[in-house]
Amino acid sequence: MKIQSVCHLTGLRKATLRYYERVGLLLNIQRDPSGHREYDPNQLDWIALVKRLRETGMPASQIRILARIRNEDGKNASEGCRILEAHREKVERMLKETMTHLRVLDEKIHFFKQKSKAGTNEKN
Template identity: 35%
Template sequence: MPAAAILDRVESSMERTVTVSEAAGRVGLTAHTLRWYEQEGLVEPVGRDSAGRRRYTDNDIGWLILLTRLRRTGMPVRDMRRYAELARQGDGTLPDRVALFEQHRARVLARIDELREDLAVLDYKIDAYRKEMRRTATP
């Protein structure tokens, strides 16, 4: 997107925008990470004010929140980038997006199962240690 179009996107919008620092705080990322997301094609170039500073809209924030959830669930950056590309192409890619999310969902569910098993081991050890502490406690 040409720089003038990005600038127009912010200046012609009546929507309130926030700075990169404010956006980072709202989504729980650093300003550096937001800029990196843009550089990597995960985020479309955001609007800028007349001084050239990035300005994030509510839609931008919503997109960033989705990206943070995908990353937090372990989605590789390459899959996030693929999703972003598909989303930008429009509704014709809905089947591809569903397939991508279904594959990722299966990986998340497998990880949840692993975590449940790991939690059971921790619970077992905690219980065993507490029993031993009660057994050896001096009256």
């Protein structure tokens, strides 16, 4: 599968995929005879996970460790599990904090709507 297809399927840019490969987040990307990247369709799940981990703030250094562990066929799976569990806890904390922000925003929206209605009623 060519890089353009992977970009289409994952929503990532070519430069991002090349960067992920260069820094060790994507391993074992094959090349065709002309030197173009040739992605195995089985790598799409891993690429989707890398994208999601990056979007949730996991450092590239930790994803690099996960890539290595994945490449070892589970040799250090417990280490991978530990990394993912720690990241899950971080994402859960971020989610709770975001929910608090959302509640405050809802309160302020309600406040301004009430003020707006009061101002409209005073003019009538």
